[in-house]
Structures are given as C-alpha cells and as structure tokens.
Amino acid sequence: MYRRTLPALCGIALLTVGLLSAQTGDDAHSDIVAMAATTQPAARSEAQIVAAAGATTPFVTVEAETGTLGGGARVRSISPGAAPPTKATLEGEASGYSLVELKANGDSVTFPNNTGKNANSLVVRASIPDSAGGGGINATLNLYVNGAFRQAISLSSQQAWNYRGATTDPDDPRSGGVAYRFYNEFPLRVTGAAIAPGSTIQLKKDAANTAAVYDIDSVDLENVGAALAQPANSISVVSNGADPNFSKDSTVAIQNTVNAARTQGKSVWIPQGKYLTNSLVSKPLDFTGVTVQGAGMWYTTLYRKVPLPANSWRSQITVGSKTTVTDLQIDTNAIWRGVGGTGGSDYGINAGGAGGWLIDRLWTRHIDSNWLSGSNGIVQNSRTADTYGDGYNINNGNTPSPDKLGLNITVRNNFARNTGDDSFATYADAGAGGDNGQISGAKILNNTAIAPWWANGIRIAGGKNVEVRNNVVNSVSSNNAMDISVFGDSGHPLESATVTGNLLQGGGGWNGARHGVSIGSPSSTSQFPTAFTNVTMSDNIIRGSLTAGLNIDRTRVNVTLTNNTIDRPAKQGIRVSSGVTGTGKFTGNKIQNLLPGQVAMENLSPSTFKITTG
Numbered sequence: 001m002y003r004r005t006l007p008a009l010c011g012i013a014l015l016t017v018g019l020l021s022a023q024t025g026d027d028a029h030s031d032i033v034a035m036a037a038t039t040q041p042a043a044r045s046e047a048q049i050v051a052a053a054g055a056t057t058p059f060v061t062v063e064a065e066t067g068t069l070g071g072g073a074r075v076r077s078i079s080p081g082a083a084p085p086t087k088a089t090l091e092g093e094a095s096g097y098s099l100v101e102l103k104a105n106g107d108s109v110t111f112p113n114n115t116g117k118n119a120n121s122l123v124v125r126a127s128i129p130d131s132a133g134g135g136g137i138n139a140t141l142n143l144y145v146n147g148a149f150r151q152a153i154s155l156s157s158q159q160a161w162n163y164r165g166a167t168t169d170p171d172d173p174r175s176g177g178v179a180y181r182f183y184n185e186f187p188l189r190v191t192g193a194a195i196a197p198g199s200t201i202q203l204k205k206d207a208a209n210t211a212a213v214y215d216i217d218s219v220d221l222e223n224v225g226a227a228l229a230q231p232a233n234s235i236s237v238v239s240n241g242a243d244p245n246f247s248k249d250s251t252v253a254i255q256n257t258v259n260a261a262r263t264q265g266k267s268v269w270i271p272q273g274k275y276l277t278n279s280l281v282s283k284p285l286d287f288t289g290v291t292v293q294g295a296g297m298w299y300t301t302l303y304r305k306v307p308l309p310a311n312s313w314r315s316q317i318t319v320g321s322k323t324t325v326t327d328l329q330i331d332t333n334a335i336w337r338g339v340g341g342t343g344g345s346d347y348g349i350n351a352g353g354a355g356g357w358l359i360d361r362l363w364t365r366h367i368d369s370n371w372l373s374g375s376n377g378i379v380q381n382s383r384t385a386d387t388y389g390d391g392y393n394i395n396n397g398n399t400p401s402p403d404k405l406g407l408n409i410t411v412r413n414n415f416a417r418n419t420g421d422d423s424f425a426t427y428a429d430a431g432a433g434g435d436n437g438q439i440s441g442a443k444i445l446n447n448t449a450i451a452p453w454w455a456n457g458i459r460i461a462g463g464k465n466v467e468v469r470n471n472v473v474n475s476v477s478s479n480n481a482m483d484i485s486v487f488g489d490s491g492h493p494l495e496s497a498t499v500t501g502n503l504l505q506g507g508g509g510w511n512g513a514r515h516g517v518s519i520g521s522p523s524s525t526s527q528f529p530t531a532f533t534n535v536t537m538s539d540n541i542i543r544g545s546l547t548a549g550l551n552i553d554r555t556r557v558n559v560t561l562t563n564n565t566i567d568r569p570a571k572q573g574i575r576v577s578s579g580v581t582g583t584g585k586f587t588g589n590k591i592q593n594l595l596p597g598q599v600a601m602e603n604l605s606p607s608t609f610k611i612t613t614g
Contacts, residue, residue, distance in 0.1 A: 001056045002115075043563035043588055044501070044539045053503040054472035055415045055448040057383075059123070059222035060115045064100040070108035070204070074101050076215075081570050081595045084546035085510045088164075088180035088453070090127060092477045092509060094217045095417070095451045099127075102141075102214040108204035115221050118194035121298060123220035124153060124203070125417070127182040128211040130161035134171045139211035143190075144202035151191045152208070159366055159386065160184045162336050170336035170343065180477070181453045183217060183418055185365070185385045187298070194223065217451075227272045227295040228327060234269040234293070235261050244273020246303065251279035254302075258290055267291040270300050270328060277315065278305040284346075288320030288353070294328030297363035297383070304332040306344035314340050316347035320403070321355025321374070329363040337388035337420055339368050345388045347371045349379075352403040369393050369421065375407040383415045391416035391449065394442045395427040400435055406463075408441035415448045422483075423449030424471070428462030428492035434527050438492045439463035448472045456480045457504065460535075461487035464495035474505045478514070481507030481545070484535050485520035485553075486528075493522055493531035500538045508547030508570065516545030516569060520553040531556065532582060538562040548575040549591070552609070557582040561589050568593035576611075578604040587614035 065075045077098035078084075078091045085092045090099060100109045113119050124141075131137050136158030143150045162170040163177025173179065195201060201221075205214055230236060237257040242250035254268075254275065261268045268287075272295040277285065285302075294300030304315040315332065319325060336343030348364035349371065351357050356376035363382065364370060369389035372379060373396060384391045392414060396406030406428065416423040424447055428439035442463055449457040449472065457473030460466055460483070473481045481504040486493055507516040517540075521533040533556065542549045542564065549566035552559060554577055561584065566573045573591035576584075591600040603609060 001058055002060045003051070003054050003056045046541060046565060049501055049539055049541055050503055052501055053446070053470050055413045055446055057415050057448070059220040062111050062219050062221065063096050063098065064109050064216040064218055065096065065098040067100065067109040067111035069100065070110065071106035072104050073107040073109055075099070076101055078546070080544060080568060084508055084570070087178050087510050088182070088477055090182050090215050093180070093182050093451055093453050095475045097475050097506060100216045102203070102205040102216065103212070105205055105207050108202050109216055110200050110202040111219070113195050113197055113199050113201060113221060116197050117223045118196055119221040119223055120190050120194035121222045121224045122188050122190060123222070124186045124188070125183055125217040125219070126155055126186065127160060127184070127215040128155050128157050129213060130157050130173055132173070134161070134173050136161065137211065139209060141209050141214055142204050142206050144204055145195055146199050147202070153186060153188055155186055155211070156184065159335055181420065182215070183453070185418065195221070224296070224298045227299040228293070230269045230271065231267060231293060234267040235264070236269045236271060237275070238271055242275055244271055244275060246274040246276050248276065249279045250275040251277045251285065255285055258285070258287055258292065261290045267293060270294045272299040274301045274303055276305055277302050278307065284314045284316045284318060286318040287323050287325060288318060289322050291324040293326050296327050297329045297361055300328040302328060302330050304330070304346070306333055308333070308335065308344050309342040310340070310344045311342070312340050313344070314346055316350045319349050319351040319357050319359065321353030321357065323353070324358045324360070325349070325362060326360040329365065330367065331365040332367060334366050334388060337368060343388070348384070351377055352397070354402050354405065371395065372409055372411070373397050373404040373406050374409070375405050377409045379411045380413050384419065385416070386418045388420040390421040390425050391419040391423040393422070393425045393427055394439065396429060396436060396439050398429050398436065399431050400437065405437060406439035406442070410443040410445065411447060412443065412445040413447065417450040419449070419452040421452070421455040422459040423452045423457050423473070425459040426461055426463045426466055427487055429487065430490050430492050430527055432490060434490070438495070440465050442466045444468045444471060446470045449474070451475045451477065453477050456483040457507065459483040460494060460497050460499070461485060462492035462494050463497065466494070466497040468497065468499045468502065470501040472503045473507070476507045476509055478509040478511040479507070480514050480516065480518045481505065481542070482517045484517065485533060486522050486526065489523065489526045491522065491526070493528045494533045494535060497535045499535060499540060502540045503543070504540060505543045506545065508545045515548045515551040516542040516566070517550040518553060519551070519557055519559060521556045523555070533557045536560040536562070537564055540564045541567065543567040545569040548572045550574045552576045552580055552584070554579045555581060560585040561587070563588040565589070566591045568595070569598070570595060571598055572602045573600040574602070576603040576605050576609050580605040581608040584609065584611040586611055
C-alpha cells in the first residue's frame, strides 16, 4: 500500500527563510499584541506532516511531467508566482498544475515502474479534444513497455468538456459557454505479462492515434489481486437472473436478490462482471439493511446506462441503517451535472439512517456525488473520480428527519480526483424554515483530493465538533484548497472545527477571489447573521497557493493558528480582509519563501480583528 503525499508542487526546491507571521514591528500591525508566555504543543516537522497525510492506496501515481520526453513532447504548467488563470485551463485542472502534451506522431513520455511491484493495471488520466459540435470523440494512444508495443489504450472525451454558462446544454460548445472539465480517467488491464519493477512505460502518439493532441496528466500503477470468492451465507444476484455479461438489464434481479437476502438474513453477492442497470423502475436500487459485496472494484461493476436525455430518472443506490456495501465499482454514462436531470447524473451512494452504515472499497465514477447522511456512518478505503458533484459530502439533508441527522459520520482513507464540486465536504443546512438540526461529529481523516475541476479540495460548511485531520489536497482549479465557512443563507454556522496535519497545495483558482485556505462566516442575509465561525488550525502545510496562503474574510471569525507553515504563496502569507470582526490567536506559525514584494501578514481590519501572538 502507498501513501499519496506529493511533497512539492511543480518541482519547486523550497528553502526555509524563517519568517514568523507573529513577529512584526510595523506600525501597520498595531492590532497585533503579544500573549503572556505559555506552554505550547511541540510543532510537528514538515517531514512528519507529509509522511502522515493523505490516503494509503494500493496504487502509485506517476506525474507525467516527471517522465522523459520524446519527439516534440513538451511540458505545460503554471509557473509559481504567475498570475492565476482567469478561466479554466488544461494546466489548471492538471495535478501539480502541469501536464505533458503529445501533439505530433512520435511524441512520447516515458517513465519507469519504480513501485517495487509488478503493475498489471493502469489508470491513465488524460484529455483529448471535444468534437466541434460537442459530444466528444474517441481515439487511442499507444502503450509501450521496455520499448516494445504492448497495446492501444482507448480514450474518449464523451464525458469531458462541459461548458459553463452554455445557453443550450452544458455539452454544447457552440452556445456561448466557457470550457472546463477537460480530463477523464481511463482504467485498463495490461495485456500480456505484468509490467515488472524497473521496466519502462511509454505513452506514444503514433499514426494510428488520431486525436489532434493528447494531454497526459498522470498514470496510476497498480498490481490488482485476484477476484474475491463468494462469501458463505450469501445469495448471488446471478441466481436471480442478473446478467454479468452486460447484455440485458439487471436492475430488477439485483433488487429481488437484496429483498430475498433481507428476508432470509443473508448477504448479497455480486460476482465478477459488468451489470447493466438502466431499467426505468419506479425507484432506484435500495440496499438498506443488508450486506452487498462484489468481487473487487476492478472486477464487479454496476453500470448505469441512463437513457439520454434523461427525464427525472433516478439511478442512485440507497443505503440505510445497518447496510454494508463493499468491493465493487459504480460507473455511469452521465455527461453533465443535475441530480436526476437531463444529463443522466445522480448520486453514487445516497446514505442515511439512524442505525449506522458502512461503505468500504467502493469505486464511483461519473456520478454526481456520494451523499452521506444519517448517524454513525463510515466511508473508507474508497475512490471516486470524474464526478459532476462532490466526491464525498457529509450532510443533514435539507429537512428534519431522524434518518438524516448528520451525526458522527466518518470519511477516512479515500482518494478523490477530478471531482465536479468539493472533493470532501461537510454541509450543515438549517433548512428553509430554520428547523433542521446541526451536523455534529463529522470526521474527514487521511483522505487525498487531487485536481477538483470545480469548487474546493475540502470544504467545511458549518457544523460542530468537526475534525479534518491528515488530508492531502493538491491542485485545485477554480476555488480554494480548503474553504472554512457556511453554505448559503440557510447554512448552519461553524460552531467548532479542528483542522490539523493537512498538506494543502495550490488553490486560489480562477473563480473570483480564492486562496490556499479561505475562512468566512454567515452573511448579513443569513438565518444566523451574527454567528461567528470558530476554527482551530494546527500543524498544517499550506503550499504554493496561486494567491494568498490563508485569507480570513467577512464577517465574524475567531481563529487559532498554531504551528502552521505557509510556503511560497503567490501573494500574502496571511491576509485579513476589511470588515472582519473577531480574534486571531497566532502561535509558532512559519511563513516562508515569500515572493518579492509580498508580505507575511496583511490585516485590513486592524480595529476589529485583534491578533494576539505567542
């Protein structure tokens, strides 16, 4: 197993210059006062934080820009300190803000298998152009191992290239929208022998590879084990008529198996295969109250082939109290966002229930979001990619319900890439009437968020006793690496949150004023207009933001910052906007590698936001 850490952004060599945000003698910072000497917890080293952060995964990711280029291949990237993009770009949506472009025949990128293990499976993250009228194209790219042709990799842009603000539909490039969502992931099993340790892997554009350009972001190398065997005391969906060969619909057969297992006190087994679930039944699959297991996320796939354009067609899987779902993949043919909408998107898992639930080793692709509510639920060891909404959203629904309380939900050791909204989020909503309860006890632990194409890497939108610990965020395109605030006028305030040990790289994208970390509070039109946001941040690394490292925004914020490192922000290290009321307790923080002309701290609310330092 491997931990995804990404210790540097865009290959920058970092030198500590020891700038302390709490140590400044400028008259402009008369709002900063020293606290009496107190004993503070020992700071964790940057190496310790990096080593502990992120998900432990069964694959290793190789960034394309670290490979050896052949022919006329070139690296395209956002240079550190450059002005952030004003719209979505291929570089901005790439992990590490960097990609390799293959444009002419003979262009290639080569890298070794340095995992120490065989690799029998790859996931190539790449972009090829859209068609002139939208809808995408299909093309291949050739894979060579140790210089010998191995196989053609099938790529497509049919589930990429949406257009923000399009006047017809989000897939139409001719209706005035601005392009984004450029990339897709392409899992493949390597034909022939597994790629041995030390072997070279080459992606090459040959004459048979007909896309005008191939933009390669990264490749995952994995040695996938054998398919799992059917567990004891289980009922196979195949015995009830489900088709593992993807030739006929299996929705009713799967649901009938679940119903029988619930009645008989047994579990559900979904053998190796790809199962079509596009039946226009009255409601989506409901796994509540049973254990559903597949043969492994590379072996068992439930594929939702939604009839497009869809018309209020729901394809989510409902998970209720005392449900366990493990070892399978959910994929769809959705082409744009809109839950139950015309683009075919819907939740992957819609979880709720007061009795707890477990999601383990689940791979979701091309879904809207994994929507997580109820009490005492856990999502772990899972992956999500190419979503149209959030990766994993901990919430309390929008109306009061004992099955949607949002209490003590844990999301741990998961990997999210190319999400269409926050990769990991809490969403505490009071509802239109203000009578929906507060989220409490949400935990986002040891997860990895890579290159969300919209919104934030991690968003804490209200709640109390929220814990966000030891996560990695890398290369956010549009918004912040982390956003700490509320969601809309009905959003509950953030009563208390602990944010510690996170490695946050990039952020400060094209969607307005964004930063590495942004902290805000309810607005004047909120149901909670006088509420404060209360957050404690310690031992975090905020690195390579495209704007300010950490921004404290309007209106009411109390924040404690202890032993954090802000490294090479493009603008200020810490910025306090004008119009902020509250307190900042800053101790042992380090701001380093500032660019020329930038300052460690800028407080534009010196009379109302008081900073004390230790």
